[in-house]
Amino acid sequence: MMIDNLCKEYGELVEVTEPDIEPRQVYLFPELHKLAQPGVEEKLRELGFGYRAKYISQSANYIFNNFQNPDEWFNTLIKLDYESAKSELLKLTGVGPKVADCICLMSLDKTHAIPVDTHVLQVATRDYINPKLFLEITKNQNSQNLKSSTKHKNDMLISVSEAEDITRTVYGAKKVNPAIYKNICQMFCSIFGIYCGWAQTILFVNDLGPLDSSKKSKSKPAVSANDKKILDEIKTKQEIKIEPGIKLENTRSKTSRKKLKREIKSIKLNLPKKSDPEAELSFSSDEILSDGSSLF
Numbered sequence: 001m002m003i004d005n006l007c008k009e010y011g012e013l014v015e016v017t018e019p020d021i022e023p024r025q026v027y028l029f030p031e032l033h034k035l036a037q038p039g040v041e042e043k044l045r046e047l048g049f050g051y052r053a054k055y056i057s058q059s060a061n062y063i064f065n066n067f068q069n070p071d072e073w074f075n076t077l078i079k080l081d082y083e084s085a086k087s088e089l090l091k092l093t094g095v096g097p098k099v100a101d102c103i104c105l106m107s108l109d110k111t112h113a114i115p116v117d118t119h120v121l122q123v124a125t126r127d128y129i130n131p132k133l134f135l136e137i138t139k140n141q142n143s144q145n146l147k148s149s150t151k152h153k154n155d156m157l158i159s160v161s162e163a164e165d166i167t168r169t170v171y172g173a174k175k176v177n178p179a180i181y182k183n184i185c186q187m188f189c190s191i192f193g194i195y196c197g198w199a200q201t202i203l204f205v206n207d208l209g210p211l212d213s214s215k216k217s218k219s220k221p222a223v224s225a226n227d228k229k230i231l232d233e234i235k236t237k238q239e240i241k242i243e244p245g246i247k248l249e250n251t252r253s254k255t256s257r258k259k260l261k262r263e264i265k266s267i268k269l270n271l272p273k274k275s276d277p278e279a280e281l282s283f284s285s286d287e288i289l290s291d292g293s294s295l296f
Helices: 002-010 039-044 050-066 070-079 082-089 097-107 116-129 133-147 161-170 178-208 227-239 254-265
Strands: 013-014 023-028 241-243 248-249
Touching: 002 023, 002 039, 002 254, 039 050, 050 070, 050 227, 070 082, 082 097, 097 178, 116 133, 116 161, 116 178, 133 161
Parallel strands: none
Antiparallel strands: 013 023, 241 248
């Protein structure tokens, strides 16, 4: 919506002549000089840009006043190496390391630029650092890299000792600071090589899950009134919560579990299935409690 408002206010109107295309009118993204004129910040605030209004106005003015040809400046950034291009972008108001890396990756052909935020930190720690998968990958890749031809070598691969240092630094981190940012970038570069920026993007998008909220929740199978009564009795006796889907939360000590095992094994939930309405589902002996321990 904000981009639409920006284009309508400062962009050029284009009439669509193709009869099958809607809408009939569209607005191009504004040219730089239009965003560098006086009063832009105030107008953008009226359009709902909030704090972003200042960033857009001041960045447009910086580029417009320092470079005769903005397109030429942009092409220069493409030709620069990654570090130099990122350094130039950080001169723009409101552009931090993450936004600069987003621009480097998606607009400047810097395929190893990795935008890092708290979500990427969670993916890195959960999937690679905490389970020590990163260390295993590094050991395997170093072994394979010695045997590979020059054509297939990963020039961004780090040593095992460097991977151990990164693991110690990132392990348990909850917030992104400059050291964490740098180490996560090094980790993904070492794992995925020159295209690590796009590889990390795939991990990020995959972790977001489906955007369709209707796919996130599925109806739980019905439980018969008789079975529900039995479950309620056990729930009262053992202070245990049992829900359709067989999720168990035990609030008592482990000493009560043997007795609980005998009672639960005698229960069968008549859960209807599409393929077999008469099918029965019973508790298995490897049910896991919410604290991660085995019920039996």
